[in-house]
Amino acid sequence: MDKNRQKYKYLYLLSEKYPNRQSVVTELIRLKAILNLARPTEHFMSDLHGEYESFFHILNNCSGVIKEKVDYLFEKDLTPAQRAEFCTLIYYPREKIMDLKEKKALSPSWYSKNLRLLLKLSRLMSYKYPQSELKNLMPKGYETIILELLTARPNDDAFQEVYFNTILNTLININSGNEYIIAFTIFIKKLAVAHLHIVGDIFDRGQRPDSIIDMLRQHHSVDIQWGNHDILWMGAMCGNEACIATVIRNSVSYNNTAVLEKGYAISLRPLSSLASKLYPDKNLNIAMKRTISIILFKVEGQLIKRNPDFNMESRLLLDKIDYISKYIKINGKSYPVKSPSFPTINPDNPYELTEEEQSVLEEIKSSFHDSTRLRKHIDFLYQKGSVYKAYNNNLLYHGCIPLNEDGTFKRIKINNQTYYGKNYLDFCDKTIRQAYLGLYDQKVIDLMYYFWCGRLSPFSGREFKTFERMYIEDKSTWIEPSDAYYHYCDDENVCNMILEEFSLKTKRGHIINGHVPVKVKEGESPVKANGKTIIIDGGFCKAYHNKTGIAGYTLISNSRGLRLLEHQTCSNIKEALKANQDIESVSCTLELQNYHSSTADTDLGEEIQEQINDIYHLMLAYQNGLIPEKA
Ligand SMILES: O=P(O)(O)OC[C@H]1O[C@](O)(COP(=O)(O)O)[C@@H](O)[C@@H]1O
């Protein structure tokens, strides 16, 4: 290769994309302009816990942002009832149109009016986006017409007015009104939320985590920070038997086996047959829970024994039961065991599965392995997910970073290696990916269970008391000791130390966590450490509404700062929507900047700035004649 070409190899490569000065100048101007657009809006949610119905709605109403914009824009033109009806049209266009059709309320003038409203709203909401990107946010096939309508200037010129009206009337007259209304609503929802972060725990407790994942797979821009419940299902898919047993146990406990059987084609038939044989006098659900729990405690025990470095010996409880007196001794104290019937336990070898248990577990394990839909969903979690994310100077992770009692990073020894802080989270991330590949030893698969419930797991950070919660009445044994992190997350200095560990700026950065339900009704605040940490587990999950008093949070970060929407509980979302009612969301400003931040202040802005620098060098190379221009 000639010397000049070698020296400017990178610029030569770049010149393939920008072959002459003209193309370089166009791109330079475009990128510089993007830097000055308002910072794109990000939404953060966590702990969805299978609560599909409310998540579906919150995603459709963009956490209440659509209503805010509609109220702001049409305050004078439309009555509150008309605005509510228009919002429902945006959230659920198909259903609303059907409903109006039945009521014979659709007419060309209805289409014309609503398309004009949608257009006005789209114009308002597209101000944050470069023209070049708007097209990508429009549904395929509708871009040309939507762009024409957006850019026409009917108020400036009589010809433009005719032009605009012709487009609109033609599409209505040829019966394309419905399609375009739907296309506009999709476009508007994308404009409202540039990027969505899910800070963990999509699975368990609620009815349809599978439908939530289907929805997320359709989302235009999303990332996920894994929660312990997600890790649990991922571990099950990696073939970890303790994870599999826990997934089944959780589903049976919450009486929502539909997600396994219908959602993922994982039959519980082998379990239910064994359960009714072992506990014929119990109701089937209780019998199944007992059967799978004992299987779980056995395989968990085996896993703990082969991994002494997990330090989970306190969870070895089956060998602490006196199977004659029916008492269990924990830390020197004896407790009576609740409903003490253990037909499958051999007191001499309590962690050994019976043949029947073994075969139930094998069958369930193979149906996990064979579930194509679950595999697709877990693939998606792997692709979009990670242990943590440092994004626009915020640090996102579900649970904790293990700390010592003095607030310093805890050193964690695994496989004779010591990890702490960021490198511990990186180690976890790498291990979790290795476990899915099936190319590594049993240890990485065993670690998936540790990550679900281990005391030093970044997803859990507490010692689970699953056995005690099931078999011991005395609630003092249920208390789950948790990591010092959970009180230090209220300490500004410690939070700054954590942000620095991830090379983030302490002045503008935040830590965003889920995992610990915020007891709003007891006056607890989600904002900790003088605003450095925000915990956004507001309890989407119905079972936790009593604990939190609300129905979930959405944290919003935009060009003016941070605010938190507190979603209020709603007894029947479907009924409410029929009456054009909405889930109420109370907005609270957490941080109001006295300036508007722009794209230049974001990670994307940094990337763009780098591109600008490179392209600028290419422009100089063309100007100096170092690289020849092409046509
Ligand atoms: O409230 P449930 O469903 O009985 O579950 C309780 C268990 O779930 C956990 O809270 C973990 O789940 P979260 O990550 O949702 O907190 C354990 O600490 C506890 O043992």
Ligand SMILES: [Mn+2]
């Ligand atoms: Mn959690």
